[in-house]
Amino acid sequence: MKVILLQDVKGQGKRGDVVDVNEGYARNFLVKKGMAEIATATKLNDLKQKQAAADFHRAEEVKATRALAEEIKGKTFTVKLKAGQGGKTFGSVTAGNISDALKSGGYDVDKKKIQLSAPIKNVGVYEVDLRLMEGISSKIKISVESE
Secondary structure, X not given: OEEEXXXXXXXXXXXXXXXXXXXXXXXXXXXXXXXXXXXXXXXXXXXXXXXXXXXXXXXXXXHHHHHHHHHHOOOEEEEEEOEOHHHEEEEEEOHHHHHHHHHHOOOOOOHHHEEOOOOEEEOEEEEEEEEEEOOEEEEEEEEEEEO
8 A cells, every 4th residue: 555654654764755555554553643644646646746846946945055155155254353462363253253244244144054174263364164055165255353
């Protein structure tokens, strides 16, 4: 019997998968507990349409993220921190500081997507990686200045 899984079922599949299981297992366990529904032609068609819509939205998101990565690539953003003599800052530049600098420049990038290879603790210009999405990354420059 074919069923559409409504949630992940260990040993059977993930949510949205169409799987073939024994009729007793389907009726007495999966359907009864709300983990699956019997796959009729209309439900299969609805599932196919939902998956097509989800794929379209995912493709649009990837397209927008790639455009953002190209637009932001190589730009310089300024972060101001208190610094002592010799350019040593009080504290270090965090991903949150860089995210705020990007927001002030008109780009909304989450701080979790900013990859710092080492703490930035001196005044100067540094290159920072942005991992915007799996497979999509960009490099920007951060200019750390004294307040």
